[in-house]
Amino acid sequence: MASCRSIENSQFFAISLDQFVMPNLDSDKNQRLSRNLYEEIRTWIADGTYGVGAALPSTRALAAERSLSRGTVSLVYEQLAADGFIETRPGSASRVSSGIGAPCVDTQVHREKANHEAHGMPSCRLSAIGRRIAAMDTQEPDATLSGEIDFVYGPLSGNDFPTLLWQKALRAVECQRIPRLEYEDPRGNLELRLALQAHLSQTRGMRCTAEQIMIVNGSQQALDLCARLLVNPGESVVVENPGYRMAHNAFEAYGAKLLCVDVDSHGLCTDQLDQLGPARMAYVTPTHQFPLGAFLPIARRHALLAWAAARQVWVVEDDYDSEYRYSVRPEATLQSLDTSGCVIHVGTFSKTLSPQLRLGYMVLPPTLVEVFTAAKRVTDRHAATGVQRALARLLGDGSYDRHVRRMRRFQHARQRTLVDALVSSFGPRVKIEGYSSGLHLVAWFSEISAQDESALLRTAREFGVRVYSVRPLYYPKANLKLCSQSLGLVMGYGLLGCDAIESGVRRLASAIDQIRGRIF
Numbered sequence: 001m002a003s004c005r006s007i008e009n010s011q012f013f014a015i016s017l018d019q020f021v022m023p024n025l026d027s028d029k030n031q032r033l034s035r036n037l038y039e040e041i042r043t044w045i046a047d048g049t050y051g052v053g054a055a056l057p058s059t060r061a062l063a064a065e066r067s068l069s070r071g072t073v074s075l076v077y078e079q080l081a082a083d084g085f086i087e088t089r090p091g092s093a094s095r096v097s098s099g100i101g102a103p104c105v106d107t108q109v110h111r112e113k114a115n116h117e118a119h120g121m122p123s124c125r126l127s128a129i130g131r132r133i134a135a136m137d138t139q140e141p142d143a144t145l146s147g148e149i150d151f152v153y154g155p156l157s158g159n160d161f162p163t164l165l166w167q168k169a170l171r172a173v174e175c176q177r178i179p180r181l182e183y184e185d186p187r188g189n190l191e192l193r194l195a196l197q198a199h200l201s202q203t204r205g206m207r208c209t210a211e212q213i214m215i216v217n218g219s220q221q222a223l224d225l226c227a228r229l230l231v232n233p234g235e236s237v238v239v240e241n242p243g244y245r246m247a248h249n250a251f252e253a254y255g256a257k258l259l260c261v262d263v264d265s266h267g268l269c270t271d272q273l274d275q276l277g278p279a280r281m282a283y284v285t286p287t288h289q290f291p292l293g294a295f296l297p298i299a300r301r302h303a304l305l306a307w308a309a310a311r312q313v314w315v316v317e318d319d320y321d322s323e324y325r326y327s328v329r330p331e332a333t334l335q336s337l338d339t340s341g342c343v344i345h346v347g348t349f350s351k352t353l354s355p356q357l358r359l360g361y362m363v364l365p366p367t368l369v370e371v372f373t374a375a376k377r378v379t380d381r382h383a384a385t386g387v388q389r390a391l392a393r394l395l396g397d398g399s400y401d402r403h404v405r406r407m408r409r410f411q412h413a414r415q416r417t418l419v420d421a422l423v424s425s426f427g428p429r430v431k432i433e434g435y436s437s438g439l440h441l442v443a444w445f446s447e448i449s450a451q452d453e454s455a456l457l458r459t460a461r462e463f464g465v466r467v468y469s470v471r472p473l474y475y476p477k478a479n480l481k482l483c484s485q486s487l488g489l490v491m492g493y494g495l496l497g498c499d500a501i502e503s504g505v506r507r508l509a510s511a512i513d514q515i516r517g518r519i520f
């Protein structure tokens with residue numbers, strides 16, 4: 001209690017974000033990032049992640065982790081010291097001040113209060129979920145400049161969308177007269193669910209009924225429903241680290257605690273599961289670990305399922321890009337291997353058609369069908385019917401499968417071009433991971449340390465190429481303690497033609513040469 005009071009009585013929450021202005025910052029973005037860092041460290045001190053006397057990472061390591069300049073991090077530390085949270089001494093690590101206490105129940109609420117009030121929103125007008133979401137960093141990368149070659153992961157090229165097929169399917173659907181315009185089954189259009197049932201059986205060997213399938217507005221809605229229906233605030237969800245931050249955000253929004261499990265070259269380290277505390281749910285990407293790209297071997301799949309069955313943990317299997325397998329054999333999904341009814345399989349059309357359609361699906365264990373159906377009805381009744389019926393036609397007449405086969409050829413050509421270009425520009429100086437499937441790979445550059453990350457990303461932009469570090473995909477609290485030696489880039493190729501990929505890698509090589517020239 002005394003320690004709670006010490007936090008309350010300190011200036012901890014007295015400073016509004018508007019008052020916190022970092023001098024000498026060269027851009028608004030930098031200023032926002034340093035404010036976020038200041039806030040984040042304050043929270044970690046308050047919630048006990050860094051207890052009294054704990055050493056913070058060096059400014060150099062943290063600057064590298066955060067893509068900030070070392071000077072900016074030093075200014076954040078100076079501000080924290082001036083506000084009494086940490087003690088800095090030349091030549092030794094900065095440590096949490098002895099006057100600052102351990103966890104206080106209202107810490108988060110106070111932090112968010114300061115945050116919202118600084119933006120003119122009294123925090124009392126938001127729910128706890130609203131406050132958590134408002135405190136998250138959910139921003140997408142800012143717009144690409146013209147002429148820039150962008151290795152962003154996520155978007156697809158508009159040229160790859162099957163416009164004519166889609167228009168034809170939509171027109172055919174619109175021409176059908178529907179006598180009663182009524183709400184549909186919350187699980188979605190039955191025609192589509194039947195077509196999907198056949199498709200999943202044929203392409204993934206999955207056995208399920210159309211009753212178990214629910215059409216959702218993208219995988220994100222599936223994750224949101226799982227978080228709301230299966231996990232209470234304060235309970236834990238096991239996640240891969242690094243992992244899909246949009247999933248982490250969905251779980252944390254509802255007050256879940258994340259239990260991070262490491263990922264190695266075979267995916268989730270299932271040998272760490274037994275050491276974890278109790279969990280309600282696990283979220284995994286076993287077919288193509290996001291972002292590192294491993295395929296989870298069958299023995300680990302069985303280990304995960306046995307652990308989940310023994311502890312009554314739900315397992316969410318995110319099968320987001322399994323259509324793009326280039327050099328690996330088809331594998332059994334967790335849903336197919338599950339004998340205890342704990343797996344919720346989630347898929348999406350964001351990678352084969354367009355993320356703008358917002359079409360995804362869940363294959364639910366029979367015991368969850370009723371509650372998820374009711375929740376979907378309460379949330380948004382059901383996904384829009386027209387696009388579902390158009391998609392059902394494409395699945396039913398085989399044109400979706402033909403489109404996917406064509407896309408797989410295109411994406412494979414892009415993947416080979418990128419791998420070849422990286423190998424020819426960097427040779428043994430690059431290690432490429434996770435390229436046997438999907439729409440991105442991870443390239444590790446041994447001669448560039450993670451500490452030079454921000455300089456490299458900036459220099460690459462000066463050379464007209466946009467690249468993204470793998471670092472933000474590590475869970476931040478774990479990340480701060482992580483001191484990876486070489487720089488890793490997540491390189492998406494779904495948006496780029498082969499010429500652009502080659503030219504982008506040449507530009508990246510020039511940027512890396514320039515950085516090396518500065519280092520050596």
Ligand SMILES: Cc1ncc(COP(=O)(O)O)c(C=O)c1O
Nearest residue numbers: 218219220244290320348350360
């Ligand atoms: C791991 C992962 N899951 C799912 C998705 C797709 O999400 P949605 O279906 O909501 O578009 C993505 C998109 O990038 C992803 O990276």
